[in-house]
Amino acid sequence: MTPDHDVRLSALMTRPYKYIRLEWNPEFSALRLRTCVKPIQCYSLSAMTELQRVLHDIAESPGLVKHFVMTSDVPGVFNFGGDLSLFVLLIRARDVESLRMYGRRCVDLVWWMENASKLGVHTTVLVQGDTLGGGLESVMPFHKVIFERSAQAGFPEVLFNLFPGMGAWNFTIRKAGYAIANEMILSGRLYTAEQLQRRQLVDVVVDDGDGEAAVYSVIQAVNPRLRGTLAALEARRHAAPVTYESLMAIVDQWTDTAMTLTDRDLRLMERLARAQARKAGGGAEGAVDEIKRMELDTAWGEERGTGITVWGGLGG
Amino acid sequence: MLPFFADLVTRTDEARRDFETNPVVLDAVAHGMPIERYRKLLLELYHLVWHFNPVCAAAASRVPDGLRQVRYFLYEHMHEESAHEQWVMNDLEAVGVSPATVLAHQPSLNTLALNGYNYWAADRRDPCSVLGMMYTLEVIASVYGGTFAEAIRSSLLLQGERGVSFISSHATMDAEHMAELRQVLNTVTDEAAREAIVESTLVNFHLVTRVFEAV
Numbered sequence: 001m002t003p004d005h006d007v008r009l010s011a012l013m014t015r016p017y018k019y020i021r022l023e024w025n026p027e028f029s030a031l032r033l034r035t036c037v038k039p040i041q042c043y044s045l046s047a048m049t050e051l052q053r054v055l056h057d058i059a060e061s062p063g064l065v066k067h068f069v070m071t072s073d074v075p076g077v078f079n080f081g082g083d084l085s086l087f088v089l090l091i092r093a094r095d096v097e098s099l100r101m102y103g104r105r106c107v108d109l110v111w112w113m114e115n116a117s118k119l120g121v122h123t124t125v126l127v128q129g130d131t132l133g134g135g136l137e138s139v140m141p142f143h144k145v146i147f148e149r150s151a152q153a154g155f156p157e158v159l160f161n162l163f164p165g166m167g168a169w170n171f172t173i174r175k176a177g178y179a180i181a182n183e184m185i186l187s188g189r190l191y192t193a194e195q196l197q198r199r200q201l202v203d204v205v206v207d208d209g210d211g212e213a214a215v216y217s218v219i220q221a222v223n224p225r226l227r228g229t230l231a232a233l234e235a236r237r238h239a240a241p242v243t244y245e246s247l248m249a250i251v252d253q254w255t256d257t258a259m260t261l262t263d264r265d266l267r268l269m270e271r272l273a274r275a276q277a278r279k280a281g282g283g284a285e286g287a288v289d290e291i292k293r294m295e296l297d298t299a300w301g302e303e304r305g306t307g308i309t310v311w312g313g314l315g316g
Numbered sequence: 317m318l319p320f321f322a323d324l325v326t327r328t329d330e331a332r333r334d335f336e337t338n339p340v341v342l343d344a345v346a347h348g349m350p351i352e353r354y355r356k357l358l359l360e361l362y363h364l365v366w367h368f369n370p371v372c373a374a375a376a377s378r379v380p381d382g383l384r385q386v387r388y389f390l391y392e393h394m395h396e397e398s399a400h401e402q403w404v405m406n407d408l409e410a411v412g413v414s415p416a417t418v419l420a421h422q423p424s425l426n427t428l429a430l431n432g433y434n435y436w437a438a439d440r441r442d443p444c445s446v447l448g449m450m451y452t453l454e455v456i457a458s459v460y461g462g463t464f465a466e467a468i469r470s471s472l473l474l475q476g477e478r479g480v481s482f483i484s485s486h487a488t489m490d491a492e493h494m495a496e497l498r499q500v501l502n503t504v505t506d507e508a509a510r511e512a513i514v515e516s517t518l519v520n521f522h523l524v525t526r527v528f529e530a531v
Contacts (some may be wrong), residue, residue: 039337045329085336085459089325092458093494098322270463273336 008061012054019047020054021073028219030067031058035079041072042080043134048105055112059119066226067219068116070142071126071211078127078151079135082106084273087258088266096259103251106134106166111244113141117233122226124218126211127151127193127202130288133164140171141242143233144218146204147193148211154190156291160268161261165254170242176200190291320510321498324451327514331521332455340529345464348471349531351411356531358408361482363423364527365401367431368453369394375438375446383509386444389500393450393493403482410479411472424530430523437516444509447501448516452524454494457486 012031013022023032033054037047058065072078082102090099116123125142131153139145139153147153155164163185172181176199184191184199196202206214222229261269275290318326335341343349349357376390408418423431437445465484468474477484504510 039333044333045326083329083333085332086325086329088459089332089455089494093321093498095319095321095325095498097319098325101318101322267462270459 005061005064008057008064012057012061012064015053015057017050017054019044020050022054025067025219028067028223029065030069030219031065032069032071034071034073036073037079040080040083041074041077042083043106043109043138044083045086045102045105048109051109052105055109058121059112062120065121067223068121068123069126069215069219070123071215072129074129076129078129078131078153079138080130081132081134081136081138084269088269088273091258091261091266094259096255099258100252100255103165103255104248106137107244107247107251110138110141110167110171111247113138114237114242116141117143117230117237120230122219122222122230122233124215126215127153128208128211132288132291133157134166137164137167137171140167140175140201143229144204144222145202146206146211146214146218147196147202148208149193149205150208151193152190152288153193153196154188154291155185156188156190156272158186158188159291160272161265162258162269163254165251165257167242167247167250169250170246172201174240174242188291190288319502320504321501323510324448324501324514324517328451328517328521331518335456335521335525335528336460338525338529341460341525344528345460345467348464348467348469351472353531354468354472355408355411355413357528358404358411358482359413359418359421360424360427360527360531362401362404362408362418362421363427364430364453365397365404365482367434368397368400371431371434371438371449372397372446374435375443378438378443380443383444383504383506385503386447386500389496390446396493400482400486403485407479407482410474424527426523426526426530430520430527433519433523434516437512437519441515442509442512444504444506445512445516447497447504448513448518449520450493450497451501451513451517452520454497456524457483458494461486 009024013024019035019037021034021036023034024030025032031054033051035041035047035051037044058068086102087099090102113123122144123142124144124146125139126146126148127139128148129151131139131151133155136153136155155168157164168185169181172184176184180199180201183189191199193202193205197205204214204218272290348354372390372394376387376394379387379390405415405418409415434446434449437448461483465480468480468483472479474480501513504513
């Protein structure tokens with residue numbers, strides 16, 4: 001490491017962070033980022049600001065970080081995705097600019113991951129718990145995606161008449177193809193780690209508790225052939241490109257769609273937001289259980305042939 | 317440059333999230349609350365609503381002439397909110413609290429602090445502070461009010477709007493108010509006024525959370 005790298009590393013590691021924790025492994029030049037967003041583990045505005053700061057620092061110091069690893073410090077939850085109550089607030093305030101700004105900031109994070117190979121950084125993510133919507137979108141551009149067996153994930157947005165707008169279509173199509181992207185995004189279903197692996201969205205599934213060892217194995221395996229791996233990944237981007245323009249066009253469409261949500265849609269979003277908060281507060285059931293209940297409600301609506309879901313117990 | 321509303325949302329995001337994830341608030345929104353606690357909450361709410369218009373009036377009288385749109389916004393809002401303390405009184409009566417008890421009620425220290433801060437801020441800090449109070453109350457009403465009213469209605473087996481008329485109607489009304497408030501906030505360009513609005517929002521979220529906690 002050069003003296004300049006020493007200074008930059010020290011600056012990176014000593015910044016005061018509230019929602020993330022950084023660890024440095026000098027042997028592999030690996031930066032480990034653990035997220036712990038309070039009070040709900042989601043992409044809140046403040047958490048994204050910190051994350052952006054770290055990624056900016058890495059990009060500003062070429063050659064300093066060779067491996068970037070992201071995990072969650074919150075037991076049972078990787079990330080719940082977007083800040084749903086913020087969405088409700090902005091939609092009710094009809095604040096299209098702020099909602100678009102939020103969406104674009106999410107896309108900028110995803111775009112950084114997509115460009116990591118160009119920056120000389122190999123990225124690995126370890127998912128040890130629930131990851132929903134934007135949480136799953138944020139995982140997909142990583143070079144290596146590791147799930148522990150009990151982790152579940154999905155794109156529930158369609159349940160409240162929205163769609164995942166920060167990379168889900170682009171990255172799911174690239175990794176798994178159109179049919180699977182359609183199935184996952186339009187159904188709003190939740191998937192187990194193994195189901196995601198069968199759909200090519202997860203590279204490695206390990207037993208619960210073995211995730212850390214799996215991360216280490218990936219770094220050990222990639223490190224001796226890092227330059228070649230990164231070059232190949234960069235070539236892959238040319239073979240199956242995801243463009244910033246496309247991501248931005250989709251997030252703009254997402255914003256416009258969000259502004260058309262009805263009061264019923266917003267109340268469903270609130271129901272999910274409350275479930276996230278319950279889990280954050282130590283409750284046994286969280287958003288995943290709530291989504292299952294919503295799926296069941298939808299199925300009941302369809303079975304009755306009404307096409308209308310009876311949203312009983314919205315307050316529960 | 318970020319519109320001020322977006323800046324306000326960003327800078328007070330944590331305070332809003334602290335309110336929504338406070339265990340007492342969370343439980344109340346999810347499951348309602350026992351009648352005794354609901355009565356206590358409405359009694360505190362009565363004093364907040366009763367002082368809402370005087371705080372707005374104090375602010376309106378001090379808003380500089382250059383912020384004519386803020387003054388008109390306050391006039392309109394005061395007109396709409398006029399006599400809403402009576403709705404709270406009616407809800408209290410529906411859950412067994414007489415008007416005499418309401419009028420004799422001594423507000424909690426948190427409620428006194430909240431009202432005291434809002435008067436002080438309108439008088440000494442910056443008249444635009446009042447917009448921070450309004451933002452907080454409207455976020456709470458429009459984002460959480462509907463589900464809270466629903467939870468109270470089912471936990472206390474109340475019929476229709478009886479006992480929840482204030483909270484329930486503000487949940488719908490304030491969605492409209494929020495859009496209007498955003499527009500007026502975006503017209504405030506003075507840096508000191510903006511800082512005062514942010515501070516007021518933080519204080520209001522903090523103290524409203526304490527009011528909830530204490531009942």
